Amino acid sequence: MTATGSHLSGVWAKATDLHIERGIGCRVIDVNGEDYLDFTGGMAAASTGHAHPKVTQAIAEQAAQIIHSQINVYRHDKLEPLAAKLAEITPESIDTFYFGSTSDEILEAAVKLSKHATGRRNVVVFDGAFHGRTHYTLAMSSSRAIDREGYGPLPGSVFIAPFPDPHASDQEAEVSRALRGLDRLMSTQVAASKVAAIVIEPVIGERGYIPTPKGFITGVAERCERNGILLVADETQSGFGRTGKMFATEALDVTPDIVCMAKGIASGFPFAALGTRRELDDSWVTGSHSGSSNGNPIACAAALATIEVLQEPGFLDNVKARGDQLTDALRELQQLDQAMVHVRGRGLMVATEFDTAERAQAIVDHCLRESKVILMTAGTRGKTIRWSPPLIITSSEVDEAVAAFSAAIRATS
Numbered sequence: 001m002t003a004t005g006s007h008l009s010g011v012w013a014k015a016t017d018l019h020i021e022r023g024i025g026c027r028v029i030d031v032n033g034e035d036y037l038d039f040t041g042g043m044a045a046a047s048t049g050h051a052h053p054k055v056t057q058a059i060a061e062q063a064a065q066i067i068h069s070q071i072n073v074y075r076h077d078k079l080e081p082l083a084a085k086l087a088e089i090t091p092e093s094i095d096t097f098y099f100g101s102t103s104d105e106i107l108e109a110a111v112k113l114s115k116h117a118t119g120r121r122n123v124v125v126f127d128g129a130f131h132g133r134t135h136y137t138l139a140m141s142s143s144r145a146i147d148r149e150g151y152g153p154l155p156g157s158v159f160i161a162p163f164p165d166p167h168a169s170d171q172e173a174e175v176s177r178a179l180r181g182l183d184r185l186m187s188t189q190v191a192a193s194k195v196a197a198i199v200i201e202p203v204i205g206e207r208g209y210i211p212t213p214k215g216f217i218t219g220v221a222e223r224c225e226r227n228g229i230l231l232v233a234d235e236t237q238s239g240f241g242r243t244g245k246m247f248a249t250e251a252l253d254v255t256p257d258i259v260c261m262a263k264g265i266a267s268g269f270p271f272a273a274l275g276t277r278r279e280l281d282d283s284w285v286t287g288s289h290s291g292s293s294n295g296n297p298i299a300c301a302a303a304l305a306t307i308e309v310l311q312e313p314g315f316l317d318n319v320k321a322r323g324d325q326l327t328d329a330l331r332e333l334q335q336l337d338q339a340m341v342h343v344r345g346r347g348l349m350v351a352t353e354f355d356t357a358e359r360a361q362a363i364v365d366h367c368l369r370e371s372k373v374i375l376m377t378a379g380t381r382g383k384t385i386r387w388s389p390p391l392i393i394t395s396s397e398v399d400e401a402v403a404a405f406s407a408a409i410r411a412t413s
């Protein structure tokens, strides 16, 4: 035994001390047999809930058939059906897919593809975005200083443009201000003609669930179009039904050149995908990129089963309805507590922002301790509580979580 009594790395921060044995639907059950309502959805990844019968069956059947089938060596029978299914559900511009295991890897791949496709070297991202933890994706991320602390110097050729402040009272003026900042950046720090890609989250995730205003993303898309820059939508967290649409960009009137997908795509099974247009993929030099577990058959089976569940009649309507129910209830509670400064979100990607991180944490702790509801904080300063339950959440489970939150607000004010 080590001095800490564990052989596990200490690098992971802990949102709870729970020791989980299994999960079912929206609940996880710990080693003492206590069950908890999981409003984190395992960081918005458990889209169909824990151990969805269709997903577990697909995984078990595939595991009995073949576990590993390396894509450079031979192909298996889930690859083409999954690519065809993704072509059906992703934005119209997208018809060709690359498969990996994590979103960091897919964001890296998106940048590499953009470089080959444009012959340019630079990438523009937005203030507060989070795109991953590898050195390059970390250089693209600015949601929290601790993520970067001690890891520099980070790779260059990444430029961070302003993002509209969700608290600004005049949102239209704020969007114009941020777009002017982007124009200025592309005339003072890097020429627009030298930018390969602009990468944007349709809902900014880790900075605290901030929906990207439609006027902003369409302004970004116009600049991409005008300057031959690829528009990369990072739908890692917002994709696969999370916002009530299969992809959040659908509601924003933009046509991305590349879409990055992960988390909910396979109900939390490690899988991620990059979607693009055939002619862009044609410029990606064959043999210049790959990975040992690319297109893993179990992950593909989990993704196919997950998408089948998400496409069940009424599934996305439920996400929208539960999102509205949750947001309305939280807005009502906001009237009772001036410290709750902002309620925002799209679908089941909802945020309640408090005036201090201490208060937000006290509420999260109370919900866990007294009501067995798991929530967690997010945001640059940890002042935001994020709500990202499995998408199968029921009306009574939303009521249960809101009741826990309401009790916690009263107890901690």
Ligand SMILES: Cc1ncc(COP(=O)(O)O)c(C=O)c1O
Residues within 6 Å of the ligand: 102, 103, 104, 105, 107, 130, 131, 132, 133, 201, 205, 206, 234, 235, 236, 237, 262, 263
């Ligand atoms: C938008 C976005 N991109 C990338 C990532 C990195 O994902 P992962 O930690 O699963 O690699 C995240 C994680 O939260 C994210 O929200």
